[in-house]
Amino acid sequence: MAKDIKKKVSRRDIIELAVIVTIFAVIYFTGSQAEVFGRVQQVVLKTGVMNVGELDEDAKLQADYNMKLVDTEGNILDLQSLKGKTIFMNYWATWCAPCVAEMPSIDGLYEKMGEDPNIVFLMISEDRKMSTARGWVKRKGFSFPIYKLAGPIADVYETGVVPTTFVISPEGKIVVAKTGMANYDSRRFVKLMKKLSAKAST
Numbered sequence: 001m002a003k004d005i006k007k008k009v010s011r012r013d014i015i016e017l018a019v020i021v022t023i024f025a026v027i028y029f030t031g032s033q034a035e036v037f038g039r040v041q042q043v044v045l046k047t048g049v050m051n052v053g054e055l056d057e058d059a060k061l062q063a064d065y066n067m068k069l070v071d072t073e074g075n076i077l078d079l080q081s082l083k084g085k086t087i088f089m090n091y092w093a094t095w096c097a098p099c100v101a102e103m104p105s106i107d108g109l110y111e112k113m114g115e116d117p118n119i120v121f122l123m124i125s126e127d128r129k130m131s132t133a134r135g136w137v138k139r140k141g142f143s144f145p146i147y148k149l150a151g152p153i154a155d156v157y158e159t160g161v162v163p164t165t166f167v168i169s170p171e172g173k174i175v176v177a178k179t180g181m182a183n184y185d186s187r188r189f190v191k192l193m194k195k196l197s198a199k200a201s202t
Contacts, residue, residue: 060173061156061173061174061177062156062172062173062174063087063156063166063168063172063173063174064079064154064155064156064157065079065080065082065083065172066079066080066154067079067149067151067152067153067154067157068149068150068151069122069124069147069148069149069150070130070147070148070149070150071145071146071147072130072134072145072146076150077122077147077150082120083172084170084200085118085119085120085170085200086118086119086120086167086168086169086170086193086196086197086199086200087119087120087122087166087167087168088109088113088119088120088121088122088165088167088184088193089122089124089157089165089166089167089168090106090121090122090123090124090163090164090165090166091124091126091157091159091162091163091164091165092123092124092125092126092162092163093125093126093127093133093162094125094127094132094133094136095127096126096162096163098162098163098180098181099162099163099181101181102163102181102182102183102184103140103142104185105182105183105184105185105186106121106123106144106184106185107140107142107143107144107185108184108185109184109185109189109190109193110142110143110144111143112185112190113190113193113194113197114143114144116193116197118170118196118197118200119193119196119197119200121144121145122145122147123144123145123146123147124146124147124148124149125146125147125148126162127148130146130148133146133148134146156174159179161179161180163179163180163181164177164178164179164180165177165178165182165184166178167193167196169196169199170196170199170200171199175196
């Protein structure tokens with residue numbers, strides 16, 4: 001019986017196994033897990049089953065503007081200065097596969113809405129170093145601005161989960177609070193953002 005098993009394990013089988021092991025070793029030791037699994041999860045997002053559908057029109061949760069961020073140039077941004085605008089706030093990290101998966105959709109949304117003076121995008125990196133986040137975004141060709149916390153996170157935004165996305169209305173209400181990945185570059189979500197922008201301009 002043992003001889004039969006040995007005969008069935010060919011040299012080709014050994015080579016194929018070695019290739020698979022090598023691929024997984026490269027992924028592991030180069031820190032590419034987030035990239036690989038993120039691409040797999042992008043397939044799920046493209047199905048549309050994880051689109052963000054609607055705003056919480058009766059939102060009671062108040063946004064907290066007592067928070068400061070720092071951009072890639074070292075400039076401090078005080079959220080107090082953003083009152084009256086629609087804020088798209090996303091907490092993410094380069095090591096987070098679901099973050100990697102949803103980034104193309106966020107960049108697509110930014111391409112459509114980023115020029116709107118009533119909308120602000122705050123992509124807040126959880127990476128230890130800003131240089132890591134900056135380099136990754138540049139390599140991917142994304143155009144949205146990135147930030148890091150320049151002080152403690154406000155309690156209302158503390159979920160312990162990345163990615164997490166909040167949309168704050170011009171009235172200062174949290175009308176979207178989404179933990180986990182989602183597709184934000186959908187016609188419906190773009191329409192919702194335009195609706196909020198119109199409120200800010202009136």
